[in-house]
Amino acid sequence: MNVKKIYIHPLPVRIWHWTNACGFVLLILSGLQIRYRDVIGLASFEASVRLHNFVGFVLMGAYLLWLLFYLFSDKIKNYHAELNPRKHFADSINQVLYYSYGIFRGQENPHHGSAYTKFNPMQKMAYQVIMLLVVPVQFLTGLLLWDVQRFAGTVAAFGGVRTVDTIHVLFFIFFAAFLPVHAYLATLGHTPGAHFKAMFTGYEEELEHAKRT
């Protein structure tokens, strides 16, 4: 089988991705330390809060650059929703079947990425929700918790500091559970390191199956 290289990840996206990856790991670890001081003793509360705040702002900046890049680039097509529900549903089912059965049978991945279709139907749906809802809400609630008094009005509109914190923690739980799953899913390329390599080089490698119509 031949390996075809497709340029999928532009440099700004790769920089953002790894910044985001490192940042999220640090946020999760410092968040765990802040929340579970009685269980974890890796750093002081004060240092954990400072690190959490600093990384949070860095990631908010990175997110802004990511948003601007896609808003002013045709690569935003990657995030365009499939407007045909029937097709979206069928493609999603195919993808689920592949990950839950076909992959073990050595079947071909039904999704073939390109610079404008790098996400499979399930990824597209997931990342639309994550990047346009979960991440912004997490940043917003984090910003509110960073200075509750400065944003007292918004905090009150959310229902108070406990509500804001609860939302922040719920999404933190999501990210804490999602990150290892995300890392594992990244090993599902034609080799375990293929997708990792692509996120450094920008080129995804795809096996060219002999018979593909």
Place this chain on the structure above:
Amino acid sequence: MFKGSADMKTTDRRRQGGRAPLLRFAPALFVLVTVVGVFFAASGAAAGPRWRACLSCHDDAGLFLTTAKGERFSLAVAAADLGGSVHRSLECRGCHPGVKMDAHPAKRTVASLEDYRLAASRACRECHPAERLRVLPQHAAVVSEEQRLSCVACHGSHGVKSIAAWKQTTAPNDYCLTCHSRAITVQRSDGTSQALAVDAAKLRASVHPNHACADCHTGFSATAHPAGNGADRRKHASAAAGMCARCHADKLRLAEGSVHFSLLRSGVAGAPGCVDCHSAHEVAPKERFATLTGTPCRTCHAQIFAAYSGSMHGKARASGEHFDAPLCSDCHRAHDVQGSARPDLIRNACLGCHPTAVTLHAVWLPNATLHLDAVSCASCHAPQAERVVALRLVEAGTGRALTEREVGALLGGDAAAAFNPAGSGMSGLNLWSAMRRLESLRATTAAKLDIVGRLEVVRGIDAHRLADKSCAVRACESCHTSGSRAFDQVALSLARDDGRPKRFTAASGMLTDAASVVSIHGFYALGATRHGALDWLLVLAVAGGLSVVALHLTFRLRAARAHKEG
């Protein structure tokens, strides 16, 4: 003209042949007798037969009697006093019935001077019965059948003057002090005793040395002494405040907003008015109150003052080097006195003297302003104090906290049952339900209620034990750790009339139960008051994700092995 007329009469008599020679001297004799009579009466040298015999001994200035208590008093009587007295026509035995010329009592043992005077005063009642004396308001309170106050204390003994002459010859204040310099008291309607004595020397040394008594005690004068109104201590304090307000209306306006006057209004008998701090007649200058020994708060709040004295503020003040170190009134105010139930006031008092506190805290403390709002200064700066999360019901718009009186009025005095229906401590839901009920009962105000929380010290006295800032709690972990003692106690705090908080204790775990997200949404301490349900959700989510990964990986590896083998 008179002389000419007299001469004419003499000439006429001579012309008529003259009269008996004695008659010629009649006018001169009349003048002589009158002058001599007046002289002897005034000097007393010619003491009448009524007194002469007694005074033959009792004009001796060296005649004394010593009481069993060791009091030595003179038994001498000045004839001039008797002569000028309204009782000058009486014989001695008129007031001393046991004494006769031929039967002088043996030397007696007298228990005390007061006993002696009281015994002497009983003689007055022979002519002045108590029921007639009590008709006069000034006597009503002090004259009784039991004769607790001697008549001679005010009127004197042998030189009793007529009241009319007394008033004419005595200055107004001195006239009042004739009685009010004595240790006289009046029984109030609540059974307590009101001292009516005024120390003239201290009155003159006060800031009101030139005030006439009637300046404050309007309606009283040498000719008018209204009857007492039978007021109890509280009414008396209120009435006294009214007197002060005639000149110090601005201070009374402030005082009316104080916890002290709130107590007065609510009927607490011991509630202080103006005179309880300033005294009635010994009002000291303002500067005196700004001293450790002169601050009047220590009289009623001795324990708290002792705690303050051991604090860094008290020590600094006592050192004599820091005259700007705060006294009671610097934090609690002087006239509009407020207690700890007004947390904003105490916090602002701290920041008033420490304006850089926010900036200095912000150097190391994230969300410094929030911390200074949500944590009382004493919670960290009195590090030994036990702490409580004080929850308050506030109006959502204004932030004004509801008082115990308001809540009690709305709930019909059934606040305890509303906040803690099961009796096992208030839960988040109990508080939430009670708040909703209060909102519906306050329907006319349309003001939504909210719950805010603040970390405070449990006992007010501990808030006065402020330590040096090097001892203050600084480690974030002391609060931001689950199980921190800072959050052991939670209570709904309602301000009482006396400025202290009335607390309804919450059930343990109230801050961390799921209902608290909505019921106590205004108070949260990172890490310390986290919800247990979210902890479990984290464990389940991460474990679930890893399980899916492990399961998928297992199937992959098995598939890869099968592919390799076959």
